[in-house]
Each structure stands twice: as C-alpha cells, then as structure tokens.
Amino acid sequence: MTDLFPDKGHDHGRCIDSALHQAETVAEANNARFTDMRRRVFTLIWQSHKAITAYELLDALQGEGVRAQPPTVYRALEFLVGLRLIHRIESLNAYFGCDMPDCEHLGQYFICRNCGRVAEAVNEDMSRAVRAAAGAVGFKIEATTIEIKGLCHDCAAH
Amino acid sequence: MTDLFPDKGHDHGRCIDSALHQAETVAEANNARFTDMRRRVFTLIWQSHKAITAYELLDALQGEGVRAQPPTVYRALEFLVGLRLIHRIESLNAYFGCDMPDCEHLGQYFICRNCGRVAEAVNEDMSRAVRAAAGAVGFKIEATTIEIKGLCHDCAAH
DNA sequence: GACGAAATGATATAATATAACACTTCAACA
DNA sequence: TGTTGAAGTGTTATATTATATCATTTCGTC
Structure with missing residues (x-):
C-alpha cells in the first residue's frame, strides 16, 4: 500500500x-x-x-x-x-x-485525528465526480473544500 | 436541468x-x-x-x-x-x-457566493471516489467535509 | 537621491467559540 | 405525589480566530 x-x-x-x-x-x-x-x-x-x-x-x-x-x-x-x-x-x-503548488488541482486533504498529520491528494476520480455533479445541476465551481478526517494508516494500525 | x-x-x-x-x-x-x-x-x-x-x-x-x-x-x-x-x-x-437526516450520507454542499443559498447533494460517484481514495492509502474515514463554492444555476445565468 | 507602491508595524476591535458553575426542568420511580 | 437524578438552560467570564485602520518602513524604478 x-x-x-x-x-x-x-x-x-x-x-x-x-x-x-x-x-x-x-x-x-x-x-x-x-x-x-x-x-x-x-x-x-x-x-x-x-x-x-x-x-x-x-x-x-x-x-x-x-x-x-x-x-x-x-x-x-x-x-x-x-x-x-x-x-x-x-x-x-x-x-x-x-x-x-503549480498543479491546478482540486485538492483533497486527509487529516489524521490521532497524529495530526495532513496529506494532500489529487484524485482525478474525485475531481471528475465533483465537476460532473456540479455540471449536472448547472453549478459553476469556483472553489472546493474537500477534507477527510479519520485515522491514517499508521495510527489505524495501533 | x-x-x-x-x-x-x-x-x-x-x-x-x-x-x-x-x-x-x-x-x-x-x-x-x-x-x-x-x-x-x-x-x-x-x-x-x-x-x-x-x-x-x-x-x-x-x-x-x-x-x-x-x-x-x-x-x-x-x-x-x-x-x-x-x-x-x-x-x-x-x-x-x-x-x-436519516440518510447515512457523505453529504456535499453547493454554496452560491452570490445568493448565499446552500444545497445539499448526495452523489454516490463522489462518495465512492472518496472511499476509494481513502481505501487505497489505508485511511480510515470518520468524517468528510465537501463544500463547493461558486455560482448556482440562477445566479450564473444573470 | 526622490518617488510611489508594496510591505510591515502597531493599536484596536470584531467575530467565533467554550469553560465553569448555578439554577431549572422533566421523566422515572419510590 | 413527592423525591431524585440527569438533562437542559442561564449566566458570567474568557479563549480563540480574524480584520479594520492608520503610521512607518522597505524596495524597486527612475
């Protein structure tokens, strides 16, 4: 993994x-x-x-x-x-x-509630899903906030 | 639409x-x-x-x-x-x-910066993408925040 | 070196959120 | 039906997050 x-x-x-x-x-x-x-x-x-x-x-x-x-x-x-x-x-x-910083991304953040670390991901499936959902309802995206809280792999293991 | x-x-x-x-x-x-x-x-x-x-x-x-x-x-x-x-x-x-309120959802919020209205969506593609991305890196999701800011269909039209 | 724009300093205050303890309400039960 | 304990609310104080405003300094350009 x-x-x-x-x-x-x-x-x-x-x-x-x-x-x-x-x-x-x-x-x-x-x-x-x-x-x-x-x-x-x-x-x-x-x-x-x-x-x-x-x-x-x-x-x-x-x-x-x-x-x-x-x-x-x-x-x-x-x-x-x-x-x-x-x-x-x-x-x-x-x-x-x-x-x-150069990447024109819809960034996603994983936040571990135990160790406090944050990791940024750029997931094209997720970005596409967001754009599709917005497109389907005629919403013009200007900014997105995607924050996922939980336990990172290390902390989940302990 | x-x-x-x-x-x-x-x-x-x-x-x-x-x-x-x-x-x-x-x-x-x-x-x-x-x-x-x-x-x-x-x-x-x-x-x-x-x-x-x-x-x-x-x-x-x-x-x-x-x-x-x-x-x-x-x-x-x-x-x-x-x-x-x-x-x-x-x-x-x-x-x-x-x-x-009964729906066990990963909700997504569309926020119009012009009229201020908010709409909640439940998009299975998006939820699946979030879960998949988390699964791929061994992250155990506890809560998600997905907020999309921009212009709603009405406001984008004017 | 002088000038103007951008950056920073400094003071005050606004906006958001919670801690702590007192009092009240309410449902369960004797 | 009165007692009791837990849940809810009142009250005061304060912590945390963020910005408005004006003065001063820095810096690149001429």
Missing part, C-alpha cells in the same frame, strides 16, 4: 528545502516578493506535516524573537494561500504546506 | 413544516428531547435556504424576545448537528438545515 503520509524516518530537511525552493520559483514566476517575513512563516508551516494555526505561527515567530502581531501573520498567510503555496484547512482553522 | 436549489416561487412554509416534522421524528427515534429552545433554533435555521451563523441566530432569538447567550445557541447547534438535523458549513462557520 502506498501511504500518502510520509515515512516516520524521512529526511524532513529535504521536504523543507524542496518546498522553499519551489516557493521561490513560484513567487518569482508571479513577480511576487518572497520577503523575509513570508519566508519565515512559510518555513514555520513546513516544520511539520501537520496543519498549524495562525496563532501558533504567531507564538513561534515571537519565540524566534520577531515582534509580530496577528495582522502580520494573517498577511503572510494570505499571500501564501494566494500563490497556492499553502492551503487553509477550513475544518481546523489552520494552514498546511502544499507540495505541488 | 434539475436544479438542486429550490424554485424561487416554492412554498417555503412547506419546507419548514416538513423539516420540523422530520426533526421531531428523528429526535423521538433517538430518545432525544426536542425542547422549545432547540425547536426555535432549528426553525430559525430553516427560515431560508442559506446557512446562518451562531451569532445571527443569537440576534434572531433576541429579536424574538428570548434572553439567550452564546452558549445557549451553541448547545442547540451541537444537539442538532449531533442528530444530523443540521450541518455545519466549515468554510462559512455557519449552519444549514438538512432535509434528509
């Missing part, structure tokens, strides 16, 4: 580096400034494969000695979401790093 | 009556008390086919002369969600009346 969730022992430094590199590329392609604050927030989000809330980010920033206030964090989040570098998980009021 | 959303000219009184009747049946079947406060909140939610927030409900209750506080509203909402008589729309922080 292919698990969407990363291995326990994976080299997370590489996840972060790769995400940062992609983010820089995307920002450049959009003539957007990947400022220090935005990089900090983005990096903090990528510290784990869990979703993180705005105020957790704020605490983390302040822990790093940055004198930040809520609007600072929300602005960075807005910027990153706008470029699809991160996603907001509506059912958690939290944010999650996207590892395929 | 079958529109999920109700006709402009539909008799909304019948929606409300039918929903109330179903709700009473479900509550009874679950040995749950459909108290006056719960009925008020439920009826307020059913005043329209839009989603309504907890604080809008609170205002409406107070407008009716009920001396309610936030916990009162949230408790009623918790009760109604628990029996699946209403659903929470995560991306709106709002609540919406369910018209098929």
Whole structure:
C-alpha cells in the first residue's frame, strides 16, 4: 500500500528545502516578493506535516524573537494561500504546506485525528465526480473544500 | 436541468413544516428531547435556504424576545448537528438545515457566493471516489467535509 | 537621491467559540 | 405525589480566530 503520509524516518530537511525552493520559483514566476517575513512563516508551516494555526505561527515567530502581531501573520498567510503555496484547512482553522503548488488541482486533504498529520491528494476520480455533479445541476465551481478526517494508516494500525 | 436549489416561487412554509416534522421524528427515534429552545433554533435555521451563523441566530432569538447567550445557541447547534438535523458549513462557520437526516450520507454542499443559498447533494460517484481514495492509502474515514463554492444555476445565468 | 507602491508595524476591535458553575426542568420511580 | 437524578438552560467570564485602520518602513524604478 502506498501511504500518502510520509515515512516516520524521512529526511524532513529535504521536504523543507524542496518546498522553499519551489516557493521561490513560484513567487518569482508571479513577480511576487518572497520577503523575509513570508519566508519565515512559510518555513514555520513546513516544520511539520501537520496543519498549524495562525496563532501558533504567531507564538513561534515571537519565540524566534520577531515582534509580530496577528495582522502580520494573517498577511503572510494570505499571500501564501494566494500563490497556492499553502492551503487553509477550513475544518481546523489552520494552514498546511502544499507540495505541488503549480498543479491546478482540486485538492483533497486527509487529516489524521490521532497524529495530526495532513496529506494532500489529487484524485482525478474525485475531481471528475465533483465537476460532473456540479455540471449536472448547472453549478459553476469556483472553489472546493474537500477534507477527510479519520485515522491514517499508521495510527489505524495501533 | 434539475436544479438542486429550490424554485424561487416554492412554498417555503412547506419546507419548514416538513423539516420540523422530520426533526421531531428523528429526535423521538433517538430518545432525544426536542425542547422549545432547540425547536426555535432549528426553525430559525430553516427560515431560508442559506446557512446562518451562531451569532445571527443569537440576534434572531433576541429579536424574538428570548434572553439567550452564546452558549445557549451553541448547545442547540451541537444537539442538532449531533442528530444530523443540521450541518455545519466549515468554510462559512455557519449552519444549514438538512432535509434528509436519516440518510447515512457523505453529504456535499453547493454554496452560491452570490445568493448565499446552500444545497445539499448526495452523489454516490463522489462518495465512492472518496472511499476509494481513502481505501487505497489505508485511511480510515470518520468524517468528510465537501463544500463547493461558486455560482448556482440562477445566479450564473444573470 | 526622490518617488510611489508594496510591505510591515502597531493599536484596536470584531467575530467565533467554550469553560465553569448555578439554577431549572422533566421523566422515572419510590 | 413527592423525591431524585440527569438533562437542559442561564449566566458570567474568557479563549480563540480574524480584520479594520492608520503610521512607518522597505524596495524597486527612475
């Protein structure tokens, strides 16, 4: 079975580096400034494969000695979401790093309630079903939120 | 085309009556008390086919002369969600009346950003795709949130 | 270096949600 | 029919999430 969730022992430094590199590329392609604050927030989000809330980010920033206030964090989040570098998980009021920001996807999120990890999937069957259902009733899709909560493979096994 | 959303000219009184009747049946079947406060909140939610927030409900209750506080509203909402008589729309922080509370569904919500109406759909293709995607990665589903935002057929036409 | 746009700082406050404890209601049963 | 215990509601306070507004700083362009 292919698990969407990363291995326990994976080299997370590489996840972060790769995400940062992609983010820089995307920002450049959009003539957007990947400022220090935005990089900090983005990096903090990528510290784990869990979703993180705005105020957790704020605490983390302040822990790093940055004198930040809520609007600072929300602005960075807005910027990153706008470029699809991160996603907001509506059912958690939290944010999650996207590892395929170029892909024009209807993303789906699997959220493990035990370990807290989130994994993004792009499932063409699901996307097609959503589009078909909308088409059948004349609904013009602008955004979709698909969040699936439960137990990841690892946690279900224990 | 079958529109999920109700006709402009539909008799909304019948929606409300039918929903109330179903709700009473479900509550009874679950040995749950459909108290006056719960009925008020439920009826307020059913005043329209839009989603309504907890604080809008609170205002409406107070407008009716009920001396309610936030916990009162949230408790009623918790009760109604628990029996699946209403659903929470995560991306709106709002609540919406369910018209098929008995159905053990993975519900999908279409939300029109123009008129604000919400419609629930049960699409077996979509549910199957979600289950298949989860199964393929060993994820044990406990809850799903599928919210599709855009323009309903009426609003897209204008 | 001057200018204007974009980004950030700073303060205040809005909007959403829950904890904790007191009081009331109601159904079951003695 | 009165008692009792659980469920429901009242009340106060506060936690959590998010945004409006205006001042200041940064940065690329000329």
